[in-house]
Amino acid sequence: MIYQLNADVKNFGDTISELxxxxxxxCYQCGKCTAGCPVVMEMSHTPNQIIRLIQLGLKEEVLNSLxxxxxxxxxxxxxxxPKEVDIAKIMDxxxxxxxxxxxxxKERNVVAFNxxxxxxxxxxxxxxxxxxxMFYNLKTMNFFxxxxxxxxxxxxxxxxxSGDKIKGTEAVKAIFERSKGFLDKGER
Amino acid sequence: MAxxxxxxxxxxxTAAEYDISTKKVCIKLGIQLEEVxxxxxxxxxxxxxxxxxxxxxxxxxxxxxxxxxxxxxIMSTCSACYNRLKVAHEMVKKSPETxxxxxxxxxxxxxxTLKVTHFLDFLCEEIGMxxxxxxxxxxxxxxxxxxxxxxxxxxxxxxxxxxxxxxxPTIMDAVIEALGAEAPDWSHKTECCGASLALSRTDIVVxxxxxxxKAARFAFAxxxxxxxxxxxxxxxxxxxxxxxxxxVDYSLPILFIxxxxxxALGMSSEELGLDKHMISAANxxxxxxxx
Numbered sequence: 001m002i003y004q005l006n007a008d009v010k011n012f013g014d015t016i017s018e019l020x021x022x023x024x025x026x027c028y029q030c031g032k033c034t035a036g037c038p039v040v041m042e043m044s045h046t047p048n049q050i051i052r053l054i055q056l057g058l059k060e061e062v063l064n065s066l067x068x069x070x071x072x073x074x075x076x077x078x079x080x081x082p083k084e085v086d087i088a089k090i091m092d093x094x095x096x097x098x099x100x101x102x103x104x105x106k107e108r109n110v111v112a113f114n115x116x117x118x119x120x121x122x123x124x125x126x127x128x129x130x131x132x133x134m135f136y137n138l139k140t141m142n143f144f145x146x147x148x149x150x151x152x153x154x155x156x157x158x159x160x161x162s163g164d165k166i167k168g169t170e171a172v173k174a175i176f177e178r179s180k181g182f183l184d185k186g187e188r
Numbered sequence: 189m190a191x192x193x194x195x196x197x198x199x200x201x202t203a204a205e206y207d208i209s210t211k212k213v214c215i216k217l218g219i220q221l222e223e224v225x226x227x228x229x230x231x232x233x234x235x236x237x238x239x240x241x242x243x244x245x246x247x248x249x250x251x252x253x254x255x256x257x258x259x260x261x262i263m264s265t266c267s268a269c270y271n272r273l274k275v276a277h278e279m280v281k282k283s284p285e286t287x288x289x290x291x292x293x294x295x296x297x298x299x300x301t302l303k304v305t306h307f308l309d310f311l312c313e314e315i316g317m318x319x320x321x322x323x324x325x326x327x328x329x330x331x332x333x334x335x336x337x338x339x340x341x342x343x344x345x346x347x348x349x350x351x352x353x354x355x356x357p358t359i360m361d362a363v364i365e366a367l368g369a370e371a372p373d374w375s376h377k378t379e380c381c382g383a384s385l386a387l388s389r390t391d392i393v394v395x396x397x398x399x400x401x402k403a404a405r406f407a408f409a410x411x412x413x414x415x416x417x418x419x420x421x422x423x424x425x426x427x428x429x430x431x432x433x434x435x436v437d438y439s440l441p442i443l444f445i446x447x448x449x450x451x452a453l454g455m456s457s458e459e460l461g462l463d464k465h466m467i468s469a470a471n472x473x474x475x476x477x478x479x
Contacts, residue, residue: 038380038396042389070389073233074339074380079354086344095237109388114234121235121246125228127197136387145387149425156464158202166226168249171295175249178293179242 012057020093026083027051033077033087043067047077047087054090068094069107112139118176125172128163190222191314192259192302194250196269196417197229202425203266203417205461209446210265210307212460216453217315217323224254224262230272233384244286245294247276251304252296261303263310265446267416268383270306271340271348277304278347306341307446308359308415309350317366325454327368331476333448334409335360335371336400338419339380354378363445364413367452374407376400383418390426397422398430401438410472411441413448420444424466441469451478 017024027048034046044066045053053062068091077087098106105111116135120127130150137145153159166172191214199207214221227250236243251273254262264270280287281300291297305313311320342354351357355378361371379400382393400423404412414420424442431437442465450460457479462469473479 038382039385039392042392070385070392072339072380072382072384072392073236075343076339076378076380079343079345088344092236092240096239099238107388110385113388114237117232117234118238118242121229121231125226126200127229127232129197129201133387145390149429152466153202153425156466158204158464164197164200166228168226168228171249172228172246174295175245175293176242178295179239179245 012059012062013054016054016090016093016097019097020086020089022086022089022093024051024054024085024090027055027081027085028083030082032080032082033085036076036080038074038076039070039072042070047071047091050094051085051087051090062094063098063101063103064106065094066106067091068098069110109140112136122173122176123169124163125166125169126164130159130161131163189260190220191310192254192257192262193221193223194227194254194262194264194269194273195223196264196266198266198417198421202421203444205464206265206417206420206444206446208461209444209450209455212455213446213449213453216450216455217320219314221263222257222259224250224259225257226253230269232268232272235272241290241293243272244276244279244290247272248280248290248294248298249296251277251302252291252294252298254302255299260301261305263305263307265307265415266418267306267338267340268418270304274304275347277302306350306415308341308363311363311449312359317362320363320366320449324367324452326452326478328364328448328452328476328478329368331369331478332372332408332410333364333369333413333443334374334404334407334411335364335377335445336404336412336414336419336423337378338383338414338416339378341415342378360413360415360445364448367448369448369452372407372409374403374409376403379403381419381422383422386418386422390429393422394426394430394433397426398434401427401430401440402434402436404440405438409440410476411443411469413443413445415445427467439467441465441467441472443469 031048034048050067071091075088137143195207231243231246337357342357345354351359364371382396385392447460
């Protein structure tokens with residue numbers, strides 16, 4: 001593949017370093033992050049490739065990559081990096097930036113899961129697991145996903161239709177409102 | 189003084205038995221737990237994938253509530269909750285600017301006075317292995333129990349410190365051995381089960397968790413011991429899916445560390461909520477004379 005380096009090479013790397021608080025320029029491509037990554041075989045770019053692409057300022061390539069959405073946030077990369085590059089943190093920054101800038105959602109189900117999960121917290125103060133699974137199935141049109149498992153859990157009394165709701169839901173809602181976020185759902 | 193307890197959302201759902209057995213075990217060990225009133229969800233991975241402020245302010249509200257309640261410590265049983273609470277605590281401790289910014293978002297003042305622990309380091313510090321050994325009435329002799337730590341219990345080591353070695357932790361091994369069981373060395377102690385992708389990319393979770401089950405079999409384990417509801421969900425609740433995908437019937441019971449302790453302290457399966465498991469431990473426990 002031919003990559004076109006653009007004029008704001010520096011700017012994109014700087015933006016990521018600034019948003020994440022991680023200095024990506026110290027990466028010397030040893031590949032330890034990739035060697036330890038449990039999800040790497042599903043990714044479109046390996047973690048070390050993502051770091052290199054950021055260094056080269058290839059914003060489009062990076063923000064259109066599947067990789068940040070498949071990262072399981074297990075922190076193995078961050079733990080093992082000899083140069084203390086917090087790669088897991090960078091993956092968070094990339095997810096946030098991709099949504100904020102309206103990039104086409106990759107791994108739509110991952111994004112849907114995150115949104116439904118956070119909606120449940122916003123509305124109830126706590127995660128209602130049953131609600132999460134049901135809304136997720138509806139949103140992703142996977143109506144029968146885990147239905148047998150759900151039935152078994154229901155019989156064991158582990159899940160129910162009524163979940164926890166805290167007294168301070170308004171306080172939690174306010175936290176969502178005040179979070180500088182990238183909680184908007186636009187797509188370009 | 190009572191020890192602060194943060195159960196986390198799964199404890200009222202898919203990991204009900206973790207909550208039940210933790211409380212029972214603490215009573216038996218003479219520690220009084222006090223639940224943080226009106227606690228909210230820690231935000232888990234969806235929060236940090238969405239907004240840094242949100243991912244720190246949600247746990248910070250819990251820390252502040254615990255302080256207000258007069259507690260000086262907060263213990264979580266879930267690795268993810270513990271991770272989020274501890275990271276928030278450490279980050280605001282490190283930087284006054286972060287503390288100011290996140291307190292503003294959280295709408296609460298946190299004075300950084302809490303001790304933030306997970307059930308495992310709480311056990312080591314509050315009880316100690318010697319005392320735990322003394323309390324054992326039914327030693328788990330002959331039981332090979334592999335400790336599974338997963339990812340968030342030891343990582344990132346910059347903030348998370350229940351064990352000095354993030355790659356080969358032994359804190360849970362020590363608990364298992366104190367109970368009289370064997371904790372064999374094995375390859376997948378700190379591999380990831382894929383937790384955050386449980387619903388969205390179940391195929392990945394089935395593969396990763398399948399590898400963990402396979403590795404446990406290689407170590408001739410009778411059961412896997414976990415200290416996190418998410419590890420449990422993937423290894424126990426999805427085990428039959430994994431088994432049919434791999435064409436292998438693992439039938440490997442997954443036990444919470446609190447349940448294992450409860451059994452050794454002489455509690456019954458019903459008391460500990462063992463009947464709630466998808467993969468029953470009844471046969472294993474009967475075989476080992478532990479019922």
